[in-house]
Amino acid sequence: xxxxxxxxxxxxxLFQASVIAAAFMLWxxxxxxxxxxxxxxxxxxxxxxxxxxxxxxxxxxxxxxxxLIARSISLYGRTAADRETNLGAEMAGRxxxxxxxxxSFVNKGDIIxxxxxxxxxxxxxxxxxxxxxxxxEYQGAKKLAAQGFQGKARLAEAATALSDASTNVFTIQxxxxxxxxxxxxxxxLNERHVEIGDYLAKGNPIxxxxxxxxxxxxxxxxxxxxxxxxxxxxxxxxxxxxxxxEGKVRYISRVANAATNTxxxxxxxxxxxxxxxxxxxxxxxxxxxxEWAVKLSPSTLALDEEGVIGVKTVVDEHxxxxxxxxxxxxxxxxxxxxxGKQPVVITVGQGxxxxxxxxxxxxxxxx
Numbered sequence: 001x002x003x004x005x006x007x008x009x010x011x012x013x014l015f016q017a018s019v020i021a022a023a024f025m026l027w028x029x030x031x032x033x034x035x036x037x038x039x040x041x042x043x044x045x046x047x048x049x050x051x052x053x054x055x056x057x058x059x060x061x062x063x064x065x066x067x068l069i070a071r072s073i074s075l076y077g078r079t080a081a082d083r084e085t086n087l088g089a090e091m092a093g094r095x096x097x098x099x100x101x102x103x104s105f106v107n108k109g110d111i112i113x114x115x116x117x118x119x120x121x122x123x124x125x126x127x128x129x130x131x132x133x134x135x136x137e138y139q140g141a142k143k144l145a146a147q148g149f150q151g152k153a154r155l156a157e158a159a160t161a162l163s164d165a166s167t168n169v170f171t172i173q174x175x176x177x178x179x180x181x182x183x184x185x186x187x188x189l190n191e192r193h194v195e196i197g198d199y200l201a202k203g204n205p206i207x208x209x210x211x212x213x214x215x216x217x218x219x220x221x222x223x224x225x226x227x228x229x230x231x232x233x234x235x236x237x238x239x240x241x242x243x244x245x246e247g248k249v250r251y252i253s254r255v256a257n258a259a260t261n262t263x264x265x266x267x268x269x270x271x272x273x274x275x276x277x278x279x280x281x282x283x284x285x286x287x288x289x290x291e292w293a294v295k296l297s298p299s300t301l302a303l304d305e306e307g308v309i310g311v312k313t314v315v316d317e318h319x320x321x322x323x324x325x326x327x328x329x330x331x332x333x334x335x336x337x338x339x340g341k342q343p344v345v346i347t348v349g350q351g352x353x354x355x356x357x358x359x360x361x362x363x364x365x366x367x
């Protein structure tokens with residue numbers, strides 16, 4: 001075939017289309033194979049990454065030694081007088097003299113108020129004279145009866161008259177005694193309701209005396225803790241002034257308050273100088289029993305998914321979440337129970353690990 005014939009063939013449309021289609025197919029085949037190669041390479045790369053081990057997190061730990069710490073409960077209460085008595089008029093009359101000042105200390109038997117005696121002294125003198133007369137008459141009747149000159153009826157009449165005279169003397173003496181109001185106990189004359197010249201009816205209030213040695217702290221204990229409180233148990237008391245004193249439990253109620261379902265207790269505090277006043281706020285701390293506890297910083301505490309408070313420890317290179325109870329706390333840290341006697345606590349990095357994770361624990365050297 002000559003050149004002319006070949007050129008004619010090339011110019012034919014069908015031949016041109018076939019060439020173009022073949023070229024396109026070759027280009028597509030090369031692209032697909034390249035893409036497949038990229039995919040295969042990417043798969044190989046991902047597989048290589050998958051076999052790389054996940055790094056083990058590193059945490060700092062410290063072993064702590066537990067101590068026997070007394071569990072205690074804190075209660076809020078108020079100071080009160082050991083005893084308080086209200087004095088009232090035992091008979092009607094006018095106040096003649098006031099001898100005790102409000103707020104002063106009075107001893108048992110000290111006179112607080114004198115009331116007018118009116119004619120009671122004269123009536124007493126007359127009653128005593130009549131009593132002597134009746135006694136003489138009785139002795140005479142007794143002698144005559146013994147000699148047989150007087151009957152038993154006359155002797156009985158004389159004895160009755162003597163008894164009536166004696167009763168009259170006693171009654172007037174008692175009335176005179178009631179005109180003098182004395183302190184039935186030693187303590188502070190907290191209130192005095194009368195002044196000189198006041199007229200009192202029987203039963204009208206005169207004064208209130210409070211005995212504040214010892215002073216009492218009253219508080220309420222829950223039904224869960226009341227059985228752990230014992231009589232004569234030592235309690236620490238923090239007064240509203242900041243002063244700390246000690247007292248002893250002297251009373252535990254065995255009947256709960258129906259409204260609060262709590263039990264009343266009383267702690268007695270010696271107050272010989274009367275420096276502690278009644279009616280002030282106070283905080284009680286009562287030790288209950290000893291438990292093994294570890295003192296940790298609040299930063300070591302954590303919460304699990306259910307909101308339970310606890311501490312993350314390391315056991316056999318794995319993180320363990322241990323629920324704890326806070327025994328007591330102060331500015332330096334919290335005493336926690338439930339961790340055993342020698343827990344290995346995560347002190348740094350506990351926020352980045354979870355229970356069950358394997359960790360690289362780096363012990364912290366204790367100074």
